[in-house]
Amino acid sequence: MAVPLSAAAVLAALRAEGVRVVEVGNWRTHNRNSKGPWGPVNGSIVHHTVSSGTAATVRIVRDGYASLPGPLCHGMIAKDGRVHMVGWGRTNHAGGGDPAVLAQVTAESYGTRPTPPTKGNANGVDGNARFYGWECENLGDGKDPWPAAQYDAIVRVQAALCRAHGWSARSVIGHLEWSSDKVDPRGFSMAQLRADVAERLAHPASWNPSSNTPNPTTPSTEDPVAGMTKRDIFDAVWKTDAIGGPADAADHSTNPTWQAQSILKDMQARIRSMDKRMAAQTAAITTLAGQLGSGADTATIVAAVETAIERAVIDVNINTREG
Known part of the structure; x- marks a missing residue:
């Protein structure tokens, strides 16, 4: 168990791990703290979004829905590997889950995976108070690919949290390992993800596994709209709260x-x-x-x-x- 990192501390941890961070609006104070506790934290949960288009996905996880207000996670890991920070504090991402899994994650006492959960959102314990949450842009159909840049960012984000708290990779689980009624993330193995996180933790935060891979901490020269649809560009330009207006x-x-x-x-x-x-x-x-x-x-x-x-x-x- 640990006290949640501050917004400044998590930014420092992510950037030290080579994560390309995008700060979205008032993310540092955007949370659901008025609805319940946040902390102590016991680990981190990985999700998929069941959506496509980075701009639209950021908007969804930041604002949520009428029946499920945002933020829906702490950060959204996009296809290009950028991590969009949308909230900090309690967020609507984990819901109810299995207390036996919580105990195993807290003690880091399981093998390659926790025991399958038998409780879910309706009858489980509150996971929003106990876990960091990371939504990953993917349709979740088992066919939508996970680009190397995105998967690498997922590994780096989880390693950054584990390194900051002194946790092992066993503090990282998928939503399907927490709740009996969830299937995410679909398309890669959580056991493999934990193995890759463990590999990162065996090296300094600045470690890059391939000399052919440019260090993400250096300024990016890539086309910022590469791979974006017309709708993504429209949303990015016209659906933002960053444009100032009349002050009166x-x-x-x-x-x-x-x-x-x-x-x-x-x-x-x-x-x-x-x-x-x-x-x-x-x-x-x-x-x-x-x-x-x-x-x-x-x-x-x-x-x-x-x-x-x-x-x-x-x-x-x-x-x-x-x-």
């Missing part, structure tokens, strides 16, 4: 999150409003121009038009004061 309270009251998606909707609404005013002003000018034939003074018409234009400019400046 009035605008935040109608657009509190100020996401890029809502900025576009707001701009579109303002353009439509301007179109309506311009149409009204055009009609007014046409009417005034028609009055020339009935003796209206040209100077009066010009003054009316200038007043209308000035009013429109003032309205536009007020409605777009934040640029």
